[in-house]
Amino acid sequence: MRISDSDDLGSMTLHLLDSAQGHRIQTWRFKDRSQVTIGRDDDSDIALADTQVSRRHVEIVYRDTKWMLHSHGRNGTWIGGAMVAETSLTSGAIFQLGSGGPSFQFVNVNESLAPLATIDAIAPDALDFLAIDEARKAEEVRQIADGEAFRELLDQARRLKSGNDGRGSDS
Numbered sequence: 001m002r003i004s005d006s007d008d009l010g011s012m013t014l015h016l017l018d019s020a021q022g023h024r025i026q027t028w029r030f031k032d033r034s035q036v037t038i039g040r041d042d043d044s045d046i047a048l049a050d051t052q053v054s055r056r057h058v059e060i061v062y063r064d065t066k067w068m069l070h071s072h073g074r075n076g077t078w079i080g081g082a083m084v085a086e087t088s089l090t091s092g093a094i095f096q097l098g099s100g101g102p103s104f105q106f107v108n109v110n111e112s113l114a115p116l117a118t119i120d121a122i123a124p125d126a127l128d129f130l131a132i133d134e135a136r137k138a139e140e141v142r143q144i145a146d147g148e149a150f151r152e153l154l155d156q157a158r159r160l161k162s163g164n165d166g167r168g169s170d171s
Helices: 124-130 135-145 148-162
Strands: 010-017 025-032 035-039 058-063 066-071 077-080 081-085 086-088 095-096 103-108
Touching: 010 035, 010 058, 025 035, 066 077, 066 081, 066 103
Parallel strands: none
Antiparallel strands: 010 025, 010 103, 035 058, 058 066, 066 086, 077 081, 077 095, 095 103
């Protein structure tokens, strides 16, 4: 909803996050707005078809140079493991619609962004998502090695290495 130029307006970005990894899967940018709505209702600024989401689940309102989140959803809105009815949002805040519904990351475009973290300032456990699942890797390697295409490549490599590519020679 856009209102007159004399009213208090702000700009923000919302990122829909992948529930398993927390990666951004969709982004919405709102410029010069006083309010953004999220819900199942088609008239919402962000309309989601999710059973955890109410028709008009969340209203994010820009007032007095800050963004406020107002939860109206029957399944609640969660930030940091706690249900909230109303709270101010700071850049980087993550909120979830319902206890198992979609999560969003809020970015206040009006705030000056903090300098980027150096590798020294990153907590090691924040990189856990980079860990390799050794059992899964071993299973995937086994599936590849047991595959027909891989066996054909091995046979062809053996023939080439021995000088016999199986096509005969003209010499």
